[in-house]
Amino acid sequence: MRERAPALADWAVTAAARAVLAEARERAAGGPDAVPAVLASLGAAAERRARVLARPSPARVINATGIALHTNLGRALLAPQAAAAAALAATTYGDLELDLATGRRGDRLGAVANKLALLADAEAALAVNNNAGALVLAVSALATGREVIVSRGELVEIGGAFRLPDMIEAAGARLVEVGTTNRTHPDDYRRALGPETALLLKVHRSNFEVRGFTAEVELPVLATIARERGVPLLEDLGSAALVDLRAAGLPEESYAPARLRLGADLVCFSGDKLFGGPQAGILLGRADLIATLRRHALARALRLDKMTLAALDWTVAALLAGGREEIPMLRQLREPLTAVAERAQRLAERIGPIAQAAGLRAVLQESRTPLGGGTLPGLEWPSWALALESDTFGANELATRLRRAPIPVIARVAGGLVLLDARTLCEQDLEDVVASLAAALIDGAAPAHAGASD
Ligand SMILES: *Cc1c(COP(=O)(O)O)cnc(C)c1O
Secondary structure: OOOOOOOOOHHHHHHHHHHHHHHHHHHHOOHHHHHHHHHHHHHHHHHHHHHHHHOOOOOOOEEOOOOOEEEEEEEEOOOOOHHHHHHHHOOOOOOOOOOOOOOOOHHHHHHHHHHHHHHHHHOOEEEEOOHHHHHHHHHHHHHHOEEEEHHHHHEEEEEEEEHHHHHHHOOOOOOEEEOOOOOOOOHHHHHOOOOOOOEEEEEEOOOOOOOOOOEOOOOHHHHHHHHHOOEEEEEEEEOOOOOOOHHHHHHHHHHHHHHHHOOOOEEEOOOOOOOOOOEEEEEEHHHHHHHHHHHHHHHHHHHOOOOHHHHHHHHHHHHHOOOHHHHHHHHHHHOOOOHHHHHHHHHHHHHHHHHHHHEEEEEEEEEEEEOOOOOOOOEEEEEEEEEEOOOOOOOHHHHHHHHOOOEEEEEEEEEEEEEEEEEHHOOOOOHHHHHHHHHHOOOOOOOOOOOOOO
């Protein structure tokens, strides 16, 4: 077995062999009849298992879905310079918590918080591990033991076990629901406000739309109500940028500073969605509220590690310098459709020869894709895709085979076709897509990642 897989690490082979032998003993205990079959399968089973064990995680895949902020594929790409800053922070000592001027203990977040506040024109800023953490921190620091008012139309579940009511409960606050699923009015909030109210919370409907007979209390109105009663207003934007992207077709609510100007006391959003940075939860707003959050014990539990901090700091500095083209998310978002079409065309040309040989038809077609990552529902991006149809494999079978190729390619299946969307492919991906497609089309080829769930 080792000769056939020289690249497999010893530790993985040993662990796999132990596990497979333990299973074989159990199965062989079923009686002598079972023994020959058990023995015959041992080598292959151990090798499969060792491969699964030794696989790097997360492993690189090619995102051909067209969904730039695909949650399952790791959301936003980080700029290589941000990744380099993270690597430097990780491999050298740094002034993470040392004030070089005084020699005293420093503030790990100070520099990035200052830059964030400057960029957003906010009084103050804070960054924690992720946006769910930002929300739990804010609710804990401002409302534990008291009430948080939320419209019934905004009690979202984001996926990955993020349910707003559960988050509020985890933070030790009481959720007070107002309005109905489709309609909430200013008076609903006014009636619910009382001496126990600690926070008004507005939540972006990241992954669904309410259409038809609907009413929602707009932010300025909610801000007026909050101010009348002296209760802070937090808006969880989910996905937001510190660059105004309205020219790229994004709605106003995707621009966090605009929400502060409309009266939110605090906003929070993810660092690795539209913002285009590392995983983080970014909080912006009133200095007194941010100070309260920073003092809370959870701020320590949710603090950023030095690698994320360095990547975030680089990203914010790049944005301050106007370097939008350096942020992959912003570059993808603003890439002209013609450039996407040309890339799809180049992919088609490269696939041509193998397609012909393997009974595969590949046709360019226009496509539309969401931004993804629980971002802006209803917002779709125009794109171009290569639609594949095979004589040998059905669309789902071909998509599965692509997913199991040596460099996995994640495609969409629609209308009986496998779609390779060029929006999220980069030039360097094209050759790998061709190689993986060639591997996927070889009938009977042992898929590299088969048996991941054995
Ligand atoms: C995505 C999202 C979150 C969770 O953010 P994470 O960074 O994944 O923790 C919370 N609220 C809303 C509205 C979201 O869209």
